[in-house]
Amino acid sequence: MITTDILIVGGGQGGAQVAISLRQGGYEGSIVMVGDEPDMPYDRPPLSKDYLAGDKTVDRLLLRKAEFWEKNKIDLCVGKRIASIDAEAHVAITDDEEKFQYGYLIWAAGGYARPLPIPGGDLSGIHVIRTREQVDLLRLEVENAREIVVIGGGYIGLEAAAVLTKQGKKVTILEAESRVLARVAGAPISEFYESEHRAQGVTIHTGVAVTHLEGENGRVKSVVLANGDEISADLVIAGIGLIPNKDIIEAAGAKCSNGVEVDELCRTSLPDIFSIGDCACHANKFAEGAFLRVESVPNAVGQAKAVVSVILGDPKPFVDVPWFWSNQYDLKLQTAGLNHGYDETILRGDPATRSFSLIYLRKGQVVAVDAVNMIKDFMAGKKLVEKGLVVDKASLADTDILLKSLLG
Numbered sequence: 499m500i501t502t503d504i505l506i507v508g509g510g511q512g513g514a515q516v517a518i519s520l521r522q523g524g525y526e527g528s529i530v531m532v533g534d535e536p537d538m539p540y541d542r543p544p545l546s547k548d549y550l551a552g553d554k555t556v557d558r559l560l561l562r563k564a565e566f567w568e569k570n571k572i573d574l575c576v577g578k579r580i581a582s583i584d585a586e587a588h589v590a591i592t593d594d595e596e597k598f599q600y601g602y603l604i605w606a607a608g609g610y611a612r613p614l615p616i617p618g619g620d621l622s623g624i625h626v627i628r629t630r631e632q633v634d635l636l637r638l639e640v641e642n643a644r645e646i647v648v649i650g651g652g653y654i655g656l657e658a659a660a661v662l663t664k665q666g667k668k669v670t671i672l673e674a675e676s677r678v679l680a681r682v683a684g685a686p687i688s689e690f691y692e693s694e695h696r697a698q699g700v701t702i703h704t705g706v707a708v709t710h711l712e713g714e715n716g717r718v719k720s721v722v723l724a725n726g727d728e729i730s731a732d733l734v735i736a737g738i739g740l741i742p743n744k745d746i747i748e749a750a751g752a753k754c755s756n757g758v759e760v761d762e763l764c765r766t767s768l769p770d771i772f773s774i775g776d777c778a779c780h781a782n783k784f785a786e787g788a789f790l791r792v793e794s795v796p797n798a799v800g801q802a803k804a805v806v807s808v809i810l811g812d813p814k815p816f817v818d819v820p821w822f823w824s825n826q827y828d829l830k831l832q833t834a835g836l837n838h839g840y841d842e843t844i845l846r847g848d849p850a851t852r853s854f855s856l857i858y859l860r861k862g863q864v865v866a867v868d869a870v871n872m873i874k875d876f877m878a879g880k881k882l883v884e885k886g887l888v889v890d891k892a893s894l895a896d897t898d899i900l901l902k903s904l905l906g
């Protein structure tokens with residue numbers, strides 16, 4: 499049995515930040531981080547961007563070099579999976595029966611890419627983009643692929659399509675909703691990105707249902723739609739969302755819904771167990787208190803810092819405005835806030851200039867801003883959201899007026 503003051507389960511963005519912030523805050527207790535990937539903690543966003551493109555090496559993905567963890571006495575156990583937790587006894591057990599007795603446990607287990615739930619979804623040549631290992635495999639197969647089908651027009655699917663079309667591949671995006679990014683953005687943003695991708699040579703079909711995949715010798719060869727169309731594919735990428743890793747902690751007794759339920763200090767319903775990042779769901783004040791998971795680096799980092807504040811005895815809830823980004827071609831989309839329940843949008847600027855923003859209002863209040871190549875709007879928009887301001891709509895739309903000047 500290994501005894502540790504802090505046991506972090508998951509060596510990703512959130513888990514790493516807990517360890518880093520604890521040491522930065524002067525914490526001197528023992529810290530063990532158990533992660534089931536073979537890598538030291540690394541940055542996930544480049545997986546669908548520069549790393550997929552081959553413009554970034556594995557070394558440059560790492561959040562910290564090996565010496566950092568050693569020097570700071572953070573014990574990294576990579577390639578190990580926690581399989582069960584006895585919350586009362588404060589013991590976590592790996593799938594090879596190694597036991598960890600902990601003081602506090604931080605469940606930072608993220609999630610896994612949703613597999614394609616249709617016949618043929620398990621053929622070879624079908625890929626997802628969640629881990630470094632998965633992307634290495636994808637990159638190997640991309641070399642010999644000519645026709646690539648991306649199922650799902652969300653951020654990850656679109657980013658991958660942008661990289662692969664630049665590499666000369668024939669890319670087709672299939673999206674079940676009537677427009678890409680439908681779950682996360684308003685119609686003008688979707689229209690803009692659809693037209694950008696089409697201009698780069700990507701084929702996009704929206705409002706289509708994929709019924710199954712056809713294979714040959716166990717390998718995917720085409721994707722079949724409900725209308726009977728068959729799209730040939732040497733390789734398929736499924737970008738259809740994330741399933742949070744919550745089964746193990748739920749079995750230990752933690753209250754879970756669409757994730758591990760936590761309060762504003764990331765405490766679960768179990769004693770001395772916190773949960774953060776993609777697997778944790780919380781009542782978000784920027785979404786009218788709705789329980790949701792925020793899948794982003796700033797959220798994982800912010801929640802990690804909230805946990806550390808509790809452990810260090812100076813509790814500070816994480817209540818920052820959620821924010822996100824997505825890079826496609828030479829376009830940088832930055833989002834501040836959550837457009838949950840929006841009832842109106844204001845277009846600021848002309849999409850044809852490839853630099854514009856879309857502002858989301860709920861009962862007149864600015865709740866989110868999508869800024870495309872518009873860093874100033876993003877920065878000021880974040881503050882507008884934070885203050886929950888109701889601003890004159892004509893001023894919001896007027897690009898001669900800086901959003902910053904509307905902050906009051």
Ligand SMILES: Cc1cc2nc3c(=O)[nH]c(=O)nc-3n(C[C@H](O)[C@H](O)[C@H](O)COP(=O)(O)OP(=O)(O)OC[C@H]3O[C@@H](n4cnc5c(N)ncnc54)[C@H](O)[C@@H]3O)c2cc1C
Nearest residue numbers: 508510511512534542543579580607608775776793794795
């Ligand atoms: C391709 C891609 C692109 C992205 N792009 C962006 C972006 O542009 N901007 C942005 O803000 N966010 C982006 N994200 C999201 C961002 O990477 C995540 O929100 C962030 O990594 C969440 O951190 P986390 O610590 O919660 O989870 P993760 O980083 O996923 O870490 C969780 C770790 O726990 C491990 N684990 C799970 N179960 C166990 C277990 N039982 N025992 C041990 N270990 C376990 C997992 O294998 C994983 O290594 C992107 C994500 C992906 C996949």
